[in-house]
Structures are given as C-alpha cells and as structure tokens.
Amino acid sequence: MTFWLILILLVTIADWLVYRNLFSPIIMFNSLFMLIVFLAIQRRYGIGAFDNKAVFLIEIGVLCFDIGVSLARLILRNIIRVKKYPTNLVFRWKFIIPLMMIVTLGNVITFIYSMKFLMGGGNYIQLRNSLLGYGDSTLGTSTINPIIGVMSSYISGPGLYALLPIAILLFVKREHIFFSGLIFFDLILNILATGSRIILVYTVIQFFVVMFYEKIYISKRIKRTGFVIIIVSFVALVVLSNLRSSNSLFRSFYAYFSAPVVLLSYWMNYVDNFNIQSYGLSFFYPFTWLINAGGNLIGLSSEIVKNVVEWQSLPQDIWIKVFPMQSMNSFSTLFYFFYEDFRTIGVYIGSFIFGSVSGIVFYKAFLGKSTRYLSLYLLGVKALVGSFMIWQLGSTSFFLSLILLLICIKKETLEDIYE
Numbered sequence: 001m002t003f004w005l006i007l008i009l010l011v012t013i014a015d016w017l018v019y020r021n022l023f024s025p026i027i028m029f030n031s032l033f034m035l036i037v038f039l040a041i042q043r044r045y046g047i048g049a050f051d052n053k054a055v056f057l058i059e060i061g062v063l064c065f066d067i068g069v070s071l072a073r074l075i076l077r078n079i080i081r082v083k084k085y086p087t088n089l090v091f092r093w094k095f096i097i098p099l100m101m102i103v104t105l106g107n108v109i110t111f112i113y114s115m116k117f118l119m120g121g122g123n124y125i126q127l128r129n130s131l132l133g134y135g136d137s138t139l140g141t142s143t144i145n146p147i148i149g150v151m152s153s154y155i156s157g158p159g160l161y162a163l164l165p166i167a168i169l170l171f172v173k174r175e176h177i178f179f180s181g182l183i184f185f186d187l188i189l190n191i192l193a194t195g196s197r198i199i200l201v202y203t204v205i206q207f208f209v210v211m212f213y214e215k216i217y218i219s220k221r222i223k224r225t226g227f228v229i230i231i232v233s234f235v236a237l238v239v240l241s242n243l244r245s246s247n248s249l250f251r252s253f254y255a256y257f258s259a260p261v262v263l264l265s266y267w268m269n270y271v272d273n274f275n276i277q278s279y280g281l282s283f284f285y286p287f288t289w290l291i292n293a294g295g296n297l298i299g300l301s302s303e304i305v306k307n308v309v310e311w312q313s314l315p316q317d318i319w320i321k322v323f324p325m326q327s328m329n330s331f332s333t334l335f336y337f338f339y340e341d342f343r344t345i346g347v348y349i350g351s352f353i354f355g356s357v358s359g360i361v362f363y364k365a366f367l368g369k370s371t372r373y374l375s376l377y378l379l380g381v382k383a384l385v386g387s388f389m390i391w392q393l394g395s396t397s398f399f400l401s402l403i404l405l406l407i408c409i410k411k412e413t414l415e416d417i418y419e
Contacts, residue, residue, distance in 0.1 A: 004059035025358035040261035050265035061351040068355025089371040090410040106156025111193040124195035162404035165378035282337040286399035337391035
C-alpha cells in the first residue's frame with residue numbers, strides 16, 4: 001500500500017469521524033478509488049501491465065478532489081448562517097407527466113427490441129455494444145435498430161435518470177405512489193432491456209441517501225423489506241453477471257474494479273504518444289459536442305473540435321486486452337479526460353473543480369437543508385460512483401439528465417429558522 005493511498009484512507013476516516021455521513025462526496029469517491037487501486041496492485045488473474053504513473057495520478061486526483069470538497073465546506077459554513085428547512089418542493093407536473101410517458105414508451109420499445117434480439121440468439125454483451133454504439137461490437141447479422149440505441153442513450157435513458165431522484169423522494173414521503181411505481185417499473189425494464197447493473201447500484205445508494213437525509217426511523221417491517229430488496233438486487237447482479245460474462249461474480253467484480261487502472265494507463269500513454277491535447281474541451285464535452293453538431297449542420301467545422309469528438313469516443317470504441325481472455329473498454333476513469341485536457345495539471349485542476357462542485361451541492365443539501373440540492377445530489381451519485389468509468393459531467397447523456405431534472409423542479413418553499 002502506497003503512502004498516498006494511506007493518506008487517502010486517513011482523510012476518509014477523518015471525514016467520517018467529523019461528519020458521520022457515509023454518503024458524503026469524500027467517503028464515496030475515496031472509497032471507490034481506494035478499492036480500485038488496492039485491487040489493481042494485487043495483480044491477480046493475469047491483469048495487464050500498467051504504469052505506476054497511472055496509480056499516482058489517481059491518488060493525487062482523489063486528494064485534489066478532497067481539497068475541493070473541504071474548501072467548499074469551509075466557505076459554505078461561513079456563508080450559511082440561517083438553517084432553511086424546506087416545507088415543500090414543487091414540481092412541474094405538466095412537464096413531468098409527458099416526460100414520464102416518453103420514458104416509459106421508450107423503455108417498453110427498447111425492451112421489446114432487446115428481447116427479440118436475445119431470443120434470436122444474441123447475448124447481452126452484443127446487445128449493449130449495439131445500444132451504446134461501440135465500434136468493435138461483433139454482432140453478426142442480427143443488430144438492434146440504431147434508432148433504438150439513440151432513443152435509449154439520449155431520450156429514455158437520460159429521462160429515467162432525471163426522474164429517479166424525484167420518484168425516490170416522493171416514494172419515501174409516500175406521495176404520488178403511482179408515479180414512483182411507474183418509474184421503478186421503467187427501471188426494471190431498463191435493466192432487463194440493456195443488461196445494465198450499475199443503474200441498480202446508483203438507485204440503491206440514492207435510496208439510502210434519502211433515508212439518511214430524512215432521518216427516517218426504520219421499522220422492523222421496513223428492515224425486512226429492505227433486506228429482501230438487497231437480496232433481490234444481489235441475485236439480479238449475479239444473474240446479469242452470468243448472462244454478460246462466463247466469469248464468476250468475484251472474478252467479474254475484480255475485473256470491473258481493477259481494470260480502470262490498466263485502461264487509464266493505456267490511454268494516458270496513447271495521449272502522450274500521439275500528442276493529443278484537448279485544452280479543456282473534454283472537461284466541457286457536452287458543449288463541444290453541440291458546437292461540433294451545430295457546425296456540421298451549417299457547414300462550418302473546427303479541426304480541434306472535430307478531433308476532440310473523435311478522441312472522446314476512443315476508450316468506448318476500442319477494446320483493450322486487460323486479462324488473458326478478456327478485453328474491456330470504457331473504464332478509463334474521469335482522470336483520463338482531465339489528462340487529455342492539460343496532462344497532469346489537468347488532473348489536479350479537474351479533480352479540484354469536481355470536488356468543489358460536489359461539495360457545494362452536498363453541503364447545500366445537508367447543511368442548508370435544501371431538498372432542491374438534495375435532488376441534484378441524488379443525480380450526482382451517478383457522477384461520483386460512475387467516475388470510475390468516465391467523466392460523467394462530460395457525458396452528453398448526463399448533461400441531458402441534469403437539464404431535465406432542473407426543468408422538473410419548479411420551486412422550493414422555505415421556512416427560515418435562525419439559530
């Protein structure tokens with residue numbers, strides 16, 4: 001175990017001792033990357049070679065993230081002098097209902113096409129490659145309609161991620177149960193249609209965040225129900241793992257949470273060897289993508305913008321041999337995108353900014369008692385937990401989810417209580 005990893009562990013323990021919140025940005029982010037680095041340096045199952053520089057950048061990036069969170073905490077503690085207890089979070093139901101209908105329709109259509117594909121001899125690996133548009137998918141003659149992939153990635157997918165925080169908040173408060181139930185039904189359809197396991201992990205964490213925030217007393221009945229849900233979720237993960245891979249559950253777990261170090265190392269070397277530099281355009285990729293798309297429509301294009309769009313897809317399109325009998329893609333971590341912008345300095349700056357934003361949203365929610373910011377933090381769980389795959393805030397899909405969620409929230413009624 002490296003010195004920096006021990007330091008990260010100490011920071012994580014200190015955060016828990018001071019704030020007693022398992023769902024703080026520091027604890028979630030640090031725990032995730034400590035696990036990743038620890039598993040990778042065990043070098044089991046013939047894992048591919050990786051540079052120590054990749055491990056170092058992850059560790060320093062995590063510490064810069066922690067500094068950003070801590071600085072946000074210090075500033076907000078001096079600013080927030082009034083405790084604000086929201087009495088009601090008002091939603092734009094005239095927008096939410098049509099969005100819910102579109103999301104449900106999209107997931108039903110995707111589910112039907114996916115089941116048809118699977119029953120025709122396809123498997124979940126091929127299915128996900130097709131839905132996500134990965135370049136190296138060997139699908140043979142039976143493929144998913146590209147329109148279904150676009151709908152899943154840019155309509156029903158982002159819409160579902162935007163509505164899940166609202167559904168969880170309302171379900172815990174026992175309000176609009178039909179709406180929440182329908183969104184959870186969409187969640188099940190999405191999991192079955194895409195073979196995605198990570199969305200289930202996001203949702204379980206979001207539930208625990210809301211329950212901790214609301215300080216809900218957990219009765220024996222709810223505990224039993226929660227235990228059943230955890231068992232069902234675990235079984236679902238096992239089943240999906242077996243359907244998507246011939247490896248055991250532990251082997252799959254080790255692969256997914258150690259591979260990011262190998263893939264980050266590979267793509268860092270690729271960036272260095274081909275002198276790739278995106279000058280901040282990777283950090284703000286949704287806007288880069290929009291500029292590129294708009295420029296193509298009117299016949300204007302920028303070489304650097306076009307290149308960044310191509311570079312951004314490389315970790316998804318190209319499969320790298322991580323284990324002797326297993327190639328993987330996508331899991332290059334958020335640090336790759338920061339590195340692509342400004343190399344090592346980009347990792348420092350990008351991680352610090354991400355930590356600051358995470359800290360502001362978290363402490364506005366938990367110190368300022370803002371339900372609006374809590375809903376944003378619930379979506380932020382995807383950014384934090386999903387950071388071992390890609391830079392989520394630089395994802396067009398995540399950006400769409402954020403915009404949709406902001407539109408769904410109309411206002412927050414507050415009652416000021418001075419200390």
